[in-house]
Amino acid sequence: PNSICLFGGFSALDVNGNDVQFPYQQRKMLCLIIKYSLEDGISSARLSKIMWPDKSEDKVKNSRGVAINHLRRLLDNFEGATLVYENSHFRLQCSGSFTCDWMDFHMESLKEQPDMSKVMSLVSRGKFLSFIEDPVFDSFKEKTESLLINILTDEILKCYEKKQYANVLDLVDVIFHTDSLNEQAMICQINSLVKLKRTEDALVRYSAFVKEYADIIKTITLAPETDENDFAAIREITRDTDVVISMGHTSADYETAMASINAGVKHVTHLFNAMTPLTHRGPGVVGAALN
Secondary structure (H helix, E strand, C coil): CCEEECECCCEEECCCCCECCCCHHHHHHHHHHHHHCCCCCEEHHHHHHHHCCCCCHHHHHHHHHHHHHHHHHHHCCCCCEEEEEECCEEEEEECCCCEEHHHHHHHHHCCCCCCHHHHHHHHCCCCECCCCCCHHHHHHHHHHHHHHHHHHHHHHHHHHHCCCHHHHHHHHHHHHHHCCCCHHHHHHHHHHHHHCCCHHHHHHHHHHHHHHCCCCCCEEEECHHHCCCCCHHHHHHHHHCCCEEEECCECCCHHHHHHHHHHCCCEECCCCCCECCCCCCCCHHHHHHHC
16 A cells, blocks of 8 residues: 555555546656656656647647646545656655566666565566556666566576576566566476476476467577476477577586487587586587587
8 A cells, every 4th residue: 555556557555545547648657757866856847848749838838737736636646646847857755665667676676685575566567667668668668578578587597596496487477577588487487397207397388388489499409408208398499489498508418418318419619618528438419519
């Protein structure tokens, strides 16, 4: 309660948890004001130009006044949400128990080590500003989504390194709200499912990913030794799609690499790099690739 959320659809709950309905105009105006509220605010002139681009100055002044008064009345439903007008600029001031998820997320992102439990609670509702398609918000969306993906990707890699695979899956789900084509997230998701012995889930997730974006994905690199169920994932992918399976970033020995090639691997990514080398006692992945 007592909050306004911009992730996962627009939500405005008063102090009693009741839904406060914002008409489209006030919703758009509020989002513009929030965007600049952590700075000096948005100027009255800029707000007017965006909201009423085709109106003359005298008509804009009246329209702006009516719209702002309506917005103030809506914000009266919240404790600690104040629309401030200062030096010809509007901004939303938050105090007490009132919260805005984007403002809280932005402040958390400025920390050297963001509190990931707080970040997840703020952004797990869904995609940022999904309820509004106006091009004026494109850069706002892009900057927020890029910041979010960077934070989540860093945390995914840390969790994967620590073998916290369940945490990886939770983080990946949130990234997919924003970027369903995120290859790094998909790779970590599939590998984490395999590590958790959830091979069937890995196959289902990967097959769904590939089928939805079949025209985009042409090649995927994996470590064949992680496909422990007789290379079931490799066999299914090569059977059901035209995707080329490549092996890379792998510690597979020669025998495993050759078996994966027989199962459907057709390429090697970055030969000699991050894989078992060619030696006189063990040919490794390099030897299998050259065979």
